[in-house]
Amino acid sequence: MSAEPIIRIRDLKTAYGSHVVHEHLDLDIRRGEIIGIIGPSGCGKSVLLRAIVGLKQPAAGSIEVFGERLEKLDPDERRTLERRWGVMFQDGALFSNLTVRENVMVPMKEHTSLGPQLRTELADMKIRLAGLEPDAGLKYPSDLSGGMRKRAALARALALDPELLFLDEPTAGLDPITAAGFDTLVRQLQKSLGLTVFLVTHDVDTLYATCDRIAVLGEKHVLAVGTIDELRKVDHPWVQEYFGGPRGRAATGH
Numbered sequence: 001m002s003a004e005p006i007i008r009i010r011d012l013k014t015a016y017g018s019h020v021v022h023e024h025l026d027l028d029i030r031r032g033e034i035i036g037i038i039g040p041s042g043c044g045k046s047v048l049l050r051a052i053v054g055l056k057q058p059a060a061g062s063i064e065v066f067g068e069r070l071e072k073l074d075p076d077e078r079r080t081l082e083r084r085w086g087v088m089f090q091d092g093a094l095f096s097n098l099t100v101r102e103n104v105m106v107p108m109k110e111h112t113s114l115g116p117q118l119r120t121e122l123a124d125m126k127i128r129l130a131g132l133e134p135d136a137g138l139k140y141p142s143d144l145s146g147g148m149r150k151r152a153a154l155a156r157a158l159a160l161d162p163e164l165l166f167l168d169e170p171t172a173g174l175d176p177i178t179a180a181g182f183d184t185l186v187r188q189l190q191k192s193l194g195l196t197v198f199l200v201t202h203d204v205d206t207l208y209a210t211c212d213r214i215a216v217l218g219e220k221h222v223l224a225v226g227t228i229d230e231l232r233k234v235d236h237p238w239v240q241e242y243f244g245g246p247r248g249r250a251a252t253g254h
């Protein structure tokens, strides 16, 4: 892992009108790590993700990704930078009128000059990489189970061979076995592709199974960041409850 963070957030403030979501938020994401982002509902996990990828304009502070500040780039430079990450949104956000293969090809069409034949071959490769059977590519999202839809959304997030992957609650709504399969897949992909993963989750099992470090959001900023063992020692009621409460104990078998 290099010392230079892949994402560097300093003194971030975000707001919707008078409603301040983040204030004085600092966070570094290290290259090659899977960092879990947790915190109470509505604390701003998804908004933080959106701010990093440029979908939510910060009210103050700075966000650097790959050493660049998005708002300082011209449109071409920004598109080049955006190609280096993939995002899987909370609901998967697949286009319902496109097949899985066509969904995966959307970013390729937008960002590359690859011809249809190559796009198809690459899309099918991503579909397999995400753990789906090849024939899933010809199906529409409505023909897939929840777990398969998540994998299809993951395949699309991987379409451009990203270095950085953003996953917003990837296991929400999945049964525990399917969720565990997804966790394993994320870990395998991180290892084999050398990805850095920014993973928003409520799922304690996912944290234990996949994350190198965890950042706890609350009170508009990062309350604590560290390994699970480090966070267990943090003297904050929500953090204590999260890791020491019944769900946290069940996940560790303590």
Ligand SMILES: Nc1ncnc2c1ncn2[C@@H]1O[C@H](COP(=O)(O)OP(=O)(O)OP(=O)(O)O)[C@@H](O)[C@H]1O
Residues within 6 Å of the ligand: 016, 021, 039, 040, 041, 042, 043, 044, 045, 046, 047, 048
């Ligand atoms: N488009 C929007 N317009 C106005 N307020 C918004 C918008 N998006 C998010 N918010 C507000 O920002 C705050 C943080 O929302 P966010 O979705 O990031 O929370 P979260 O931590 O991801 O929650 P959850 O765990 O429930 O998904 C909430 O108070 C929410 O109401």
